[in-house]
Amino acid sequence: MHAVRFHEHGGADVLTVDDAETPDVEPGQVLVDVAAIGVNPVDTYFREGAYPVPHLPFVPGSDLAGTVVVVGDGVERFEAGDRVYGTGLGNGMSGTYAEEVAAPADFLAHVPDGVSFEDAAALALVGTTAWQAFVHHAGVEPAETVLVHGGSGGVGHVAVQLAETMGARVLATASEEFHGDVRALGADEAFDYRRDDLADAVTAAGAPDVILDTHMDRYLQFNADVAATGGRIVGIGNDTGEGGFSNIGVTKGKELRYQFMTMYNTPEKDAVLTRLASLLERGDVEPVVHETYALEDAAEAQRAVLEDSFLGKLVLTT
Ligand SMILES: NC(=O)c1ccc[n+]([C@@H]2O[C@H](COP(=O)([O-])OP(=O)(O)OC[C@H]3O[C@@H](n4cnc5c(N)ncnc54)[C@H](OP(=O)(O)O)[C@@H]3O)[C@@H](O)[C@H]2O)c1
Numbered sequence: 001m002h003a004v005r006f007h008e009h010g011g012a013d014v015l016t017v018d019d020a021e022t023p024d025v026e027p028g029q030v031l032v033d034v035a036a037i038g039v040n041p042v043d044t045y046f047r048e049g050a051y052p053v054p055h056l057p058f059v060p061g062s063d064l065a066g067t068v069v070v071v072g073d074g075v076e077r078f079e080a081g082d083r084v085y086g087t088g089l090g091n092g093m094s095g096t097y098a099e100e101v102a103a104p105a106d107f108l109a110h111v112p113d114g115v116s117f118e119d120a121a122a123l124a125l126v127g128t129t130a131w132q133a134f135v136h137h138a139g140v141e142p143a144e145t146v147l148v149h150g151g152s153g154g155v156g157h158v159a160v161q162l163a164e165t166m167g168a169r170v171l172a173t174a175s176e177e178f179h180g181d182v183r184a185l186g187a188d189e190a191f192d193y194r195r196d197d198l199a200d201a202v203t204a205a206g207a208p209d210v211i212l213d214t215h216m217d218r219y220l221q222f223n224a225d226v227a228a229t230g231g232r233i234v235g236i237g238n239d240t241g242e243g244g245f246s247n248i249g250v251t252k253g254k255e256l257r258y259q260f261m262t263m264y265n266t267p268e269k270d271a272v273l274t275r276l277a278s279l280l281e282r283g284d285v286e287p288v289v290h291e292t293y294a295l296e297d298a299a300e301a302q303r304a305v306l307e308d309s310f311l312g313k314l315v316l317t318t
Contacts, residue, residue: 001019001020001021001022001098001099001100002017002018002019002020002098002099002295002296002318003017003018003020003059003097003098003099004016004017004018004059004060004061004097004098004295004296004298005018005020005057005058005059005060005097006047006056006057006058006060007056007057008056009047009048009049010047010048010049011048012044012047012299012300012302012303013299014047015047015060015298015299015302017295017296017298018057020059020098022100023094023100023101023102024102025070025071025072025102026072026102027072027073027074027075028072028073028074028075028104028105028106029072029075029102029103029104029105030068030070030071030072030075030078030084030102030103030105030108031068031069031070031072031100031101031102031103032064032066032067032068032069032084032086032100032101032102032103032108033066033067033068033069033099033100034064034065034066034096034098034099034100034101034318035065035066035067035117035118035121035317035318036064036065036066036116036117036118036120036121036122036292036315036316036317036318037061037063037064037065037096037097037121037295037315037316037317037318038061038062038063038064038087038121038122038123038124038125038126038154038313038314038315039061039063039293039298039301039302039305039313039314039315039316040062040063040125040126040154040305041154041237041305041306042062042090042125043060043061043062043090043095043097043302043305044060044302044305044306046058046060046090046091046095047060047302051091054092054093058094058095059090059094059095059096059097059098059101060090060095060096060097061089061090061095061096061097061098062087062088062089062090062091062095062096062124062125063085063086063087063089063096063121063122063124063125064085064086064087064089064096064101064103064121064124065083065084065085065086065111065117065118065120065121065124066083066084066085066101066117066318067081067082067083067084068080068081068082068084069100072102072105075105077105077270078105078108078110082110083110083111083117084103084108084109084110084111085108085109085111085117085120085121085123085124085273085277086103086107086108086109086124086269086270086273087107087124087125087128087263087269087273088104088107088125088128088263088264088266088269089101089103089104089107091264097295097298097316098295099295099318105270106268106269106270107269107270107273108270108273109270109273109274109276109277110274110277111277112277112278112280112281114281115277115280115281117317118289118292118315118317119280119286119287119289120277120280121315122287122288122289122312122313122315123158123276123280123285123286123287124273124276125154125263126154126155126158126159126287126313127158127162127272127273127276127279127280127285127287128263128266128269128272128273128276129155129159129236129263130155130158130159130162130163130212131162131266131272131275131276132261132263132265132266132272133159133212133234133236133261134146134159134162134163134166134210134212134234135166136266137232137234137259137261138210138212138232138234138259139232140163140166140168140209140210141166141167141168141209142166142167142168143167143168143169144168144169144209144210145168145169145170145171145206145207145208145209145210145228146163146168146169146170146171146208146209146210146211146212147171147172147173147202147208147210147211147212147226148160148163148170148171148172148173148187148211148212148214149172149173149193149211149212149213149214149215149219150173150174150193150214150215150237151172151173151174151178151182151185151187151190152172152174152175152178152181152182152309152310152311152312153214154305154312154313155212155214155236155237156172156174156182156212156214157181157182157185157287157288157311157312158285158287159212160172160182160185160186160187161185161186161284161285161286162279162285163186163210163212164185164186164187165186165279165284165285168210169188169206170186170187170188170189171187171188171189171190171191171202171205171206171208172187172189172190172191173190173191173192173193173198174190174191174192174193175192175193175194175309176192178190178311179192181288181311182311185288188205189205191205198222199222199225199226202226203225203226207226207227207228207231208226208227208228208231209227209228209230209231209232210231210232210233210234211223211226211227211231211232211233211234212234212236213233213234213235213236213237214236214237215237215238215239216235216236216237216238216243216260217238217239217240217241217242217243218239218243220235220243220244220245220258221244221245221246221247223256224245224247224248224250224251224254224256225250227254227256228254229253229254229255230254230255230256231254231256231257232256232257232259233256233257233258233259234259234260234261235258235259235260235261236260236261236262236263287312287313288311288312288313289312289313289314289315290310290311290312290313290314291304291310291314291315292314292315292316292317293314293315293316293317294316294317295316295317295318297316298316301314301316
């Protein structure tokens with residue numbers, strides 16, 4: 001079977017398409033005949049060596065969707081032929097950029113009839129992230145105001161939909177060309193993140209009770225300045241290792257809570273994925289697949305996910 005691997009750390013050109021052995025299926029795992037794979041910025045962090053990998057060569061990738069072909073000992077939720085999707089691989093264990101993947105059953109859920117493997121793979125990591133942020137950490141309540149930084153991004157465009165589905169009023173920042181799309185996904189207002197008066201514009205629209213921050217290195221102070229009293233700020237992403245406050249005092253007066261997270265730590269991923277699958281089936285939270293690439297073109301997809309501006313997700317197909 002084919003697997004995309006890196007044998008050393010580096011740029012996208014270190015990815016090679018290799019002939020690899022079908023992985024052994026350990027107890028608690030299932031072997032998945034992979035049909036689609038979500039591409040995420042984090043896949044590139046492992047490739048570059050910014051995040052550790054347990055061995056080289058290494059298969060990157062967190063998201064997958066496909067068909068169960070072998071069921072390991074102790075697995076009762078799945079049988080051969082089931083359509084499944086999942087996330088959380090590629091961190092401390094081999095990843096998903098391969099035609100066959102041995103995946104922990106706890107990281108998987110069923111794909112409903114009528115839902116494509118591409119959509120399921122596109123939703124897995126970003127949906128789990130948005131769920132962990134809004135449901136577990138922030139406890140978003142109906143009629144609260146939620147601000148999503150980067151509302152056109154992989155996480156952002158799903159977070160906008162989840163917040164809207166939870167009954168929130170949704171504000172989102174995005175490049176201007178995507179404002180119509182972001183509104184169509186459920187944002188009540190969209191703001192160009194490049195505008196100089198962004199804080200004033202967001203404040204005029206209504207102070208957010210919850211903020212999902214995909215660029216924490218830029219917005220820690222901004223979030224404090226615009227948040228409502230009692231605001232919950234969930235930080236998930238940063239482009240540099242630097243960031244901070246110029247006036248931290250405002251955080252105290254507003255009783256703000258900052259929560260930083262990684263979706264890899266999400267407990268009971270299978271339960272979260274099962275709920276997300278229901279929302280996907282009902283059309284309440286649907287990923288936008290901007291482009292699909294053949295598995296062999298994974299290097300181009302990894303370049304594009306970091307460098308190009310688009311709405312939604314990139315997906316590999318086998
Ligand atoms: N902690 C976690 O569990 C977790 C999970 C998923 C993702 N992440 C991280 O979260 C970040 C976003 O992930 P993603 O998959 O959504 O990436 P993505 O698809 O590349 O989306 C990034 C979004 O941010 C927008 N953006 C760029 N510069 C911005 C700025 N200064 N202010 C506001 N928005 C800006 C982009 O818009 P334009 O393209 O129009 O510029 C794009 O819509 C990444 O750092 C990723 O590693 C963390």
